[in-house]
Amino acid sequence: MATRPFWAGHLKLSLVTCAVSMSPATTEADRIHFHTMNRRTGHRVIVQYADAVTGKPVADDDLVKGYPRGGDRYVLLEDEELDAVALESTHTIEIECFVDVGEIGWIWYDTPHYLMPDEGIGEEAFAVIRDAMRHTDTVGIARLVLYRREHAVLLEPRGNGIVVWTLRYGNEVRDPADYLPSENLPEPGQEELALLRKIIDGHTRPWNPDVIRDPVQTRLKGIIDARKRTLKRKPAAPLAESPAEGNVVNIMDALKASLKTSGKNRS
Template sequence: MAPRPFWTGYLKLSLVTCAVSMTPATTQAERIRFHMMNRKTGHRVVVQYVDAATGKPVDDDALVRAYPRGGDRYVLLEDDELDAVALDSTHTIEIERFVDADEIGWIWYDTPHYLMPDDAVGAEAFAVIRDAMRHTGTVGIARLVLYRREHAVLLEPRGKGIVVWTLRYGEEVRPPAECLPAEKASRPEPEALTQLGKVIGERLRSWNPEMIQDPVQARLQGIIAAKKRGRPRKPARAEPVAEDRVVNIMDALRASLKSAPKG
């Protein structure tokens, strides 16, 4: 069954507007989730806000967001004040500008969502915007309120729809110079590149999502299934493997080729 849209609104470019709906492109619905329990009583425990000074529980209607201004002083912000900050982008994705599709690096991409026309009337306008970006090799830049926060978003034509990526802000991205080595790396020998290319060729396969299955999920499912049957199974711990230190890169590459499975 197709997931229900979590956002509905309008896509706007100049005077062209159409109704659209959006669904997250990824899901964690199949991941195993746990509840915290009181071992002594077998009851679930709940998380509750308490006053830091009095230790007493705080009712939901007494909670308010606050911005620290120094010391013990805070600026209180009500929900309607926060909602009004970016009112125009709450229900409308207005494309403000376009950039070449290959100009934005992968590090700026955050969370993907699928955008589709929400009714037959707006399908043609949606298709025009989508195919115009595809024809010109561009992506659209807009702003949108998601998860109670305004995001810069990128619109990328994909198949019959559009993928809306939330983008990271500039202060969220570290410059490579802060994390990568400053000195120049030594240039590898051509023979080493040739040998490693052969190793890569031996391991080259067509992409398949099965390549990135989560082994921890499978082990947890096995443990849970055993407990349901009343036969608790102690999880087996993998023994650490001692690796020999690589002394000569060419010897290691030749050994890799000899041990690689054929075909």
């Protein structure tokens, strides 16, 4: 069921403009959340700030943001100063340029949103912008104020609509040279690659979102449902033991064993 859009405005490309609305493409509505409770009374527990030195509670009016500047010294910033830095949304997504599909690496993609035309009169203009990107294999780049901050966003045609991805800021993406191997790894042999291709073929399936369901959430729901029914919960099945760390396995033997296993499973 469609939810109420959290953003409404206009999509603009040169002189072409249309009214649009946008909704988050992901949700955590089904994720289990807990409250902290008092075991003795069954009442919820409230959180209150306390002075780290005196231990005394701090009133809400005395709370202020602080930026560390070394030692126990801080730069204090009032709410009015932080509000002055925040940006007001202009509610216009104006496409500034286009880049080829795939030119922007996945690591820059942050949060996806669904963009759709907001009124019948703008559907044709929306479709023109969407299909033009699709036919030219390009994505649009724009700037948009969301959550009181300006974001570079990427517009990608998807089905009958457009997916708007907020892009990470430059200082949020770490340099891969600092984390990935600096030297080339040994080249695998053709025989190993051929066996691995067979294993991959045997494990290739159509995409199904059930593959990435959260098993912890499923177990928690089972526990909660059992408690609701006031029945004694059965002990969870033990997890399979992981191979001991540090074991050195011959890659060819492992590939051949995996291929045999996948063949038996197919049978």
